[in-house]
Amino acid sequence: MKHLFTLLFALTLFSTNLSSQLADGSDAPDFTLDDLNGNSWSLHDLCEQGYSVVLDFSATWCGPCWNYHQTGILEDLWDNFGPGGTDQVMVFMIEADGGTSQPCIYGPAGCSGGSIGDWTAGVNYPILNPPSAEASAVNNDFAISYFPTLYGVSPNKKIYEIGQASSSVWEDWLLESFQLVFSEADVLDTDCETSDIDLTVVGGYGDVDIEWSTGDDSEDLMGVENGDYSVILTDDHGFEFELELEVDNVNVADIELVDLLDLLCNEDNTGLLEVDMDGGSGNFLYEWNDGEFTGPMLDNLEAGDYDLTVTDLDSGCEFEESYYVDQPDDLDVEFEIENAPCSGNNMNGVVDFIVDGGTYPFNFDFGSFETNQAFVIVEPGDYDVEITDGNGCQDFVSLTVGQDLPPTAVANVNGLFNCSQDTVTVNAMNSTQGSDITYNWYDPSDVFVGSGFEIQVDSAGIYTLEVYNEETDCNSFASIAVTQDTLVPVAMAAAENLIDCDHSSTLISGNGSSQDTSSTYSYAWTTMDGLILSDTSAMDITVGSGGIYYLNVMNNNTGCVSVAMALVQEIDTPEIELNGDTDFCEGITSTICITPGTDEAPEWFMNGDLISTDQCIDVSGTNDYTVTLTNGITGCSSSELVAVTAYDLPDVELGGDLEFCESEGTTLCLTAGSNDNYEWFVDGESRGTDDCITLESSATVDVMISNMMTGCSNSESFTIVSNAAPVISTSVSNIIDCTNTTASLQVDGAVGSDVVNWYDEQMNLIGNTPSIDVDQGGIYTVSVTNEFGCGAMTNVAVDVNLDELPDPQxxxxxxxxxxxxxxxxxxxxxxxxxxxxxxxxxxxxxxxxxxxxxxxxxxxxxxxxxxxxxxxxxxxxxKAAMQVSGVISNVTCNGSSDGTIAVTVFGGLPDFTYIWKDEAGELIGMDFTEISGLAPGTYEFEVTDLAGEIVTAQYTVTEPEELVITGGVTDTSNGEDNGSISLDITGGNGDYT
Incomplete structure (x- = not known):
């Protein structure tokens, strides 16, 4: 009964924290605790000494703890691998229940809190039985939520929950996984630039995965540069060990540039190079440009490449670097000269120096004066100039500044003005030409009309040319006359007849117009409203309709043209003029009318059938009609096809809920074509033209939609209803206690048609009436949904104040x-x-x-x-423990069967049953404590009390050895009485008579 209770107690005590143990691989907390012998133990100290540690957190009352304790698994680990074995493992039992007293570790006697037995019996490993406060602290540090909790702690202080494992599992963790922490890596400086890392993996369970910080997964790293590296070792238990190391190859060195000075002037020897070494032994040999050993600095250098090899004399490592000593470009001076002008007040020229190379600033020495300006104004003449740069480098140039002459101006004309040529060009042919020459033209009023070697003019007169040299600022002028010829020819035209129903054509003659036998004149007939049937370039033409005809007579030499007009009258065929809409919207009737002239009568046809002779017809659908208008006097008629189209009205397609709950609102959306426009109206007020609108209350919604292509529109009205949600409240009749085992929950505000649902804290449906009874405390939820689907929800708390009916144990x-x-x-x-x-x-x-x-x-x-x-x-x-005591009477004489055994039973619970068996196990008697007539042998007595306790005892009945008498006779001497008889008696019981 004790075991059952303690298991239930443990589950109750720790059921809320079953998942709160320390995470595998986390850092183990430290403790310093005394064992039962007064020895002090520090967990972290043991880890730092290289031990793997087993921690058995148990409670003296815990049945599963006792069962695992009794397996001897932890004792075997201590004996085989503890300080008396391989000295790799430490094992501790920790009584971590602060509610048990110190004596509980030795058994129930004097124990407060419960104990199953003596936990020290047969145990050699340390048992830590800390006082209550320390036990509680350790319990909290190690997040103990149930007993037993068994941790393994690696030498690098990482903790893992191993649990009630077998010996082999513990050995896999302690002697394989945890030994990974003894893995080592050696750094080998293999050459002058890189090192190798030689990793030795120790232990590990199963396969060990290797992951270097470089991404490599090989055991060793080859050819790595200086820096920090780490490797993570992971075995099949998921145990991880990270090893960090620094690679610092003492052979590695870098050449650092201290100073580099370029040349002052092109091709001199003012350069300098100086370096220093970072790293290495400090004992270096510097070799410059294949064999020149001058140390870390070179001076008086010319421009060029310099190669350096530095040898570390201690390691023999060589380091190379190349440098380039630069020089300024060669001082090269060019110049541009602007000569003195050909006229004016300022008769000086200009020298503009262009310096390439060298070092700024520059000085220009003309002999008679000096300047640091590259733009220099000087008089015409010859000069030798010395140029010096900022570093003192020099160059020399010779130059001549001249004086400019005016350009030549010649003006020419190309053609004259006449009726076909309203522009004439003038040019500057034979004038001075060049990239610096510009040509400016002026009209007879000296107004500037353009610039260029050739320009176009638009009137006759005297034009002036100015030739201007931009470089010298000199100019010259010339003039030219432009003439014109604009005399026009004669043009005449007349028609012979008019056009009517009897004459479909007539002749129009150009007789009287200018003409000759050569090709001086040409003719061209045109019309805007007539019809020309013959060659339009002849003097006479034939026309096929009334209208105005024009004859253009042109002088081909001058381009001058005269125009004559001839009017041809035509008795018109009836002209059809229609009015009324031929394109309209579905549902509308359109009236189409024709306006007839005097003596004209209309006829309307549909599909070839005469449908009306009225002036107007009514149409309401899509169809083709033909109207014919006939003049009753001339008999002439005209016809026209009338295409009538009735466009469909745009559809109003509304999406969204027309009824909704007041707290939710509704969104209404229109589905419209790409050419449709629409507008919303809510209770008569415009709400815009968006695709959708949102409403929060009841309203009348009107939608106007129109098609931009057809102009047709449509509208529709919708009634939107906002339904109210139920208004509810709740009440609870009483709290739940030992007197009131139930409480009534009531929801107010629900009407007969409303749906009521009650839910417990797990949202399980528990009732559907306005009032329900509950027997558990907690938060209950009620929802009420009305006939419109609108709902309300609220919570009500039921309090509990009762002691549970005691469960005596x-x-x-x-x-x-x-x-x-x-x-x-x-x-x-x-x-x-x-x-x-x-x-x-x-x-x-x-x-x-x-x-x-x-x-x-x-x-x-x-x-x-x-x-x-x-x-x-x-x-x-x-009862007292049952014991038996027997009295044996052995066989008196060899071969007899008179032995007896009398047994007395002590303790036990009467009544008793007795069984006697011989050496062969055969039953020889029952229900008595004394048996007689026994031959020599071993007999078994078995007694069973009323409680079922059985005690057996064996008794051996012996017999004396067989009685044997041997004797010797000594005869008497003659006449003497010295004869004798000696007896040798063996066997029997030794008491002879």
């Missing part, structure tokens, strides 16, 4: 008739009564009781609180 320990009872009842207990089953009772918490007689006793514990009473009974046995 107890444990006991006994020595024969002496019993110690312990009340293990949980919760609030206001009164308890013990009934020991022998007529005696007690109200103590943990009473002691001694029974006077052996027997079975029904012990009951009744516990009471404000919720009532409860009783739990257990049957127990009070």
């Amino acid at each position: 107890f444990a006991f320990q006994n020595t024969e008739f002496d019993f110690q009872f312990e009340d293990m009842t949980m919760g609030n207990v206001t009164e308890r009564v013990w009934d020991f089953g022998d007529g005696n009772t007690s109200t103590e918490l943990n009473p002691a009781h001694t029974y006077t007689d052996p027997g079975f006793y029904n012990v009951c514990l009744t516990t009471t609180n404000d919720c009532g009473s409860n009783t739990n009974c257990n049957e127990l046995l009070a």
